[in-house]
Amino acid sequence: MAEVGGGMRLAVTEIERLLNYTFRDPSLLEEALTHSSYAGHRSYERLEFVGDAVLGLAITSFFYLSDPTLEPRFLTELRIANASTEKLARVAVRHRLYRFLRRICRDLDQLVSKFTDLAMMEPEEDIVQMTYGGTTLEAPKVLADIVESIAAAVYFDCDSDLQLFWTVFRGILEPIITPEMMMEHPVMALYKLCQKHRKIVDISSSFDGSSNTVKVVVDGEVMGIGFSKQKNLARLHAARDALQRLSALQAADREEGDAGAEAEVGAKQKLNELCNKKHWMNPTYRIEQEQGPDHCKTFICSVQVKTEDKIFVISGDSKPKVRVAENSAAFKMLTEVLGDAIIPSCT
Structure with missing residues (x-):
């Protein structure tokens, strides 16, 4: 059962103080704090189901609006990180929410106690790693269930106003795992x-x-x-x-x-030597494509060679400098167009 000296009225008061929010319908919170082992009362299972969805939507909306550059898969990872069982279980441990839960299950009490002891020893700076399981013991689902159930109770008490819900509930989820933290x-x-x-x-x-x-x-x-x-x-x-x-x-x-x-390297020089030897006009180069920001540009260059009766043109690969791109084009002209047979100096 709930911690000695507690009682549901005290539990509601304590959680309202934690959230800085007064429930219009305290029975929602009472339901959120009732485990299925506590016979004769409606358990939190329905609320927990809704709370899981509400937290996922609220967290995703928060990052969607905060950073328009985040791609869907990054939004997914951020939602998973901030609403995972491991993360929410640690929220429950940090705020000692399990003591408010009405239950009759000694095995569950022992499991939660063991996990709590391990989680309390984890360094705060490893919050991202903890999200993916920081202890040798898997987080008891009941701890995450409590957080999700309370979330649903707040959501319904706010008339399903997602923005108001996030304003009320975000605080107990801190620290929020950000994109900068997740990138590591x-x-x-x-x-x-x-x-x-x-x-x-x-x-x-x-x-x-x-x-x-x-x-x-x-x-x-x-x-x-x-x-x-x-x-x-x-x-x-x-x-x-x-x-x-x-x-x-x-x-x-x-x-x-x-x-x-x-x-x-040196392909331009070798191509020039070949053209001089064959009495052809010198090769001419041009930039065909320039891409990227000023600090990280890439170039694709082409080279043209005129022989006695033909004109050959070919482009090289994308390179970070024009000179290197010209060498790439010259190398392709030597090896793919003119052929090694007429260029002994290139072998």
């Missing part, structure tokens, strides 16, 4: 990396009755797999696995790219 997390880092390189990432999950399996698929290929009883932890492990594999692939691509760049 493997799941967000994975999204950011794939967005940068224009890759399509998909994260899917399955549950076999005892463990969650999460797969990260990038451009149609499985890049990471994670397993855990906690879905969020499985996502974390899968994201880390994918980041490691993608990093290894990028390193290999860089080595290959470095080899190609080395081959392109």
Whole structure:
């Protein structure tokens, strides 16, 4: 049952003080603080169901309005982080909400007590990591249920006014996990990396009755797999696995790219030498495309070569400098258009 000396009237008063809000219908809060084990009274299960949805919508709306640049997948991750069982359970621990719950379940009391002891030892600065399971013990769902049930009680008492609800309820959810905090997390880092390189990432999950399996698929290929009883932890492990594999692939691509760049160095000079040797006009270059902001521009250049009876034109790859882009075009002219057979000096 609720903490000795408590009582439902005291519980309502304490939570109203915590929220700085007075309920018009205190029975909503009484229902929110009643566990199914407390016979003869309506439990919080219906309110908890609504509260889960309300918190998800309120959190998503908050970030949607705060930052118009956030993409849907980032909004999803922020909602998951701020409304996860692990995060809400720690809200309940921080504000000692379990003591107000009407229940008759000793096993539940012991489980909550054990988790509370572990959670109280967690450093506050690790809030993002805690969101995905910071202790060796999975957060008891009942703790998150209490927060969600109280959220629904506030929402209905506010006549379903989402803005007023957020004004009242946001305070107890602090600290809110922000995009800046999330960017350091493997799941967000994975999204950011794939967005940068224009890759399509998909994260899917399955549950076999005892463990969650999460797969990260990038451009149609499985890049990471994670397993855990906690879905969020499985996502974390899968994201880390994918980041490691993608990093290894990028390193290999860089080595290959470095080899190609080395081959392109001096291509303009070699093309000029060839044209002089063949008595052709000197090659002419032009910028075909210029993209990106001033601090991070890329260029694509083309080169034209006139022989005795033909005109050849080809564009190179996108490069960060005009000179390098011209070398890329010259290298392609030498190797793909004119051919190695007539350019012994380029081998």
